[in-house]
Amino acid sequence: MDLDALRFGNFSKLGEAITDWEQMTKNLATLKEDAERNLKGKADKANWSGVNATVTREFVDKTAAEFGDAHTQAGSITKILADTRGELIDYRTQLNEAIERGLKKNLTVRDTGEGSFVVTMNVHPDRAAKGVDVPEHDQKDVDDLRTEVQHILSKATESDSSAAEVLRLLVDQVRYGFSDASYPDRDKAAQALKDAEKLAKMAKHPEDMSLDDIAEFNRYLKKYHDDPLFSERFATRLGAKGTLQFWTEMADAHSGARGAELDQMKSLQKNLSMTLATASFSDSGAMQGWKKDILNETNTSFRVDPSNPMKSPVGALGFQVMSSLMRQGEFDTEFLDEYRAKLFKADKGAGDSNTDALWVKGYDSVDLVFGKDNGRDPLDGLFDALSHNPEAATNAFESKSDLDHMLGTTKYTDRGEALGRALEAAVTGVAAGDTTSMAPPHSADQVEIMANIMNVVAQPGSGADLVTKGLGESFGDMAASYMPEISQAFAGPDSGAVFITNSDAPKGLNISDVTRFLSATSTDPAGRAGIIYGESIYTGNLLEAHLSNPSLFDGDHEQVLADIGRNAGIIEGIVGHSAANDEVSGAISGEKENNDALKAKGDFAKTWVAVGSTFVQVPERLGGAGMGAVVGGTVGAVAGAAVDRLLEGQQLDGAKDEALYHSSKDLFRMRDSVSQQTQWSVEDSLTRHHVDLPKDGIKDTVRQAVNDGWENSDYFLNRSKEQYE
Secondary structure: OOHHHHHOOOOHHHHHHHHHHHHHHHHHHHHHHHHHHHHHHHHHHOOOOOHHHHHHHHHHHHHHHHHHHHHHHHHHHHHHHHHHHHHHHHHHHHHHHHHHHHHHOOEEEEEEEOOEEEEEEOOOHHHHHOOOOOOOOOHHHHHHHHHHHHHHHHHHHHHHHHHHHHHHHHHHOOOOOOOOOOOOOHHHHHHHHHHHHHHHHHHOOHHHOOHHHHHHHHHHHHHHOOOHHHHHHHHHHHOHHHHHHHHHHHHHHOOOOOHHHHHHHHHHHHHHHHHHHHHOOOOOHHHHHHHHHHHHOOOOEEOOOOOOOOOOOOOEEHHHHHHHOOOOOOOOHHHHHHHHHHHHHHHHHOOHHHHHHHHOOOOOOOOOOOOOOOOOOHHHHHHHHHHOOHHHHHHHOOOHHHHHHHHHHOOOOOOHHHHHHHHHHHHHOOOOOOOOOOOOOOOHHHHHHHHHHHHHHHOOOOHHHHHHHOOHHHHHHHHHHOHHHHHHHHHOOOOOOOOOOOOOOOOOOOHHHHHHHHHHHOOOHHHHHHHHHHHHHHHHHHHHHHHHOHHHOOOOHHHHHHHHHHHHHHHHHHHHHHHHOOOOHHHOOOHHHHHHHHHHHHHHHHHHHHHOHHHOEOOHHHOOOEHHHHOOOOOOHHHHHHHHHHHHOOEEOOEEEEEOOOOOOOHHHHHHHHHHHHHHHHHHHHHHOOOOOOHHHHHHHHHHHHHHHHHHHHHHHHHHHHHOO
């Protein structure tokens, strides 16, 4: 920065700009609140269908989010501009004070252009000879003043240039729209960039990093892994090839780590993955180049030290390295789509039975994951990445060919559990481990994927074997999420008035496939637990919805309650018969495993009541309002009580030593458990909403309906088997 530019600079224009940005931020705050409350709020409650369910809903959601991002970006710009203006005014004050002190010693500071200046002595020697009072000064005074002025100008230059850099990066984060990057001032943003530069330099020489260096490196990543500017700068300064080489060498150098070192490396891998995930959302030119280069390096062999004869001549493929760094965090959808398409193509090229040979055999020395697994199969890491991004997961399995292949490979690989988590995200719209986000309505594409999964599992012979390949628990969770569609499949046409849902394709499942899918999944204790909890929650929500608002169903209470009870009997009857079937009894080791699975799943199922109740929604003909609005936001209370009873193992009336679902093989006890659970939910709903109905008569209606459904479940099982013979 030129001396005169700082000394005589007029910052009033910048002040006016800041005032404008402050007003803009306030206005955007109002628009953001309005968009969230009215635009998105009403869209969430609406019962969309057809094109509106996909195009319009997505547009509304993204538009509402854009208002939020616009407010965040405007706030960051305002704070950075205000902070920079304040700093520059302060530096101007310091500069003028330094110059004034120099003048008192007859020292003049003069701008010489292009950032340079000179300090000179003002008094002519003749004046001193005539006895004129001359301030004392010497060369040291000149040098000290020059140093002080240079320091002030350097700080001002840093403030000005770093602010410009940060503002440019903020704008470059997104190609269209606004960034959600938030910074309280220029210093914080500038420091993030400096720290990113520091870490990128360290990562270029992993061989020089001691355990203390790694600990420091990891602390920075933990601090900044959600920071967009830091993540983008770190990734782009290190480069795509440098990123892959860094992790290859780091994994090799700490192979066999134990104790504190192992914990440190696990944490490092997690934080590095999350940092790269954040960086992937940047649309800056440098980051676009990084992502393109990653795709170009997927088949490159990364080796630690090719000149060392003790090292394996086989390196780790770029696919393997990158996938091992995708297990944590949410990566950008577009990047995941491109990466997944290329990896899927390579995997399919080997055929279902040869994928293990493609990625694992021949790479015995490769271990890119600290802890469980070794990272040789790149699909494991990709599936984890997809499980954290439901949109990308749905995109990944829209192709039935790709879905069939991936399910088929689980017979020959160990990727089943990771695939299951990715499939859950794909068909539910909820990221793995997310227990706070409200489950969105199932789109037509998601229902089709679910139908295709059920069809594969329903195939005689090998289909049911998928449950034993690490997919059983995920299948159970998916069935729980699809209870509305499953219920309508069993109930038949025009059953939507009873089994209400906001699914875009409530009739999208095939009844024979559904039956065989539930039957196969029931052979896995965790899968069976998911179905039981899902049915109990949906039944509880339905009962509460109908008994609290009779206008939902144009008919008698007894009729709708009987339909709900019969459906519960059918679904859980299929579970009970399948668990007790001699053909699958070997998969069930006993009551303890069954009860342990119910308890383990119950802790997680509690979150379904809160985030999964969106499937209970008023039909569009009745206004399309969400159930929370209809019953005062209390929907889910009855379902929550049902989960508590299952979780606590509440005793059955007249059966002192037998708890709900105590025995998975005793069909009559399991039938009675379903009947009792459903009757309790009816009683809870009647009490909570002060509905005046004959309790004994209603409970008898429900009991008989559950028993009828239980008997019908045998019919559905036999019928579905006949259709595949």
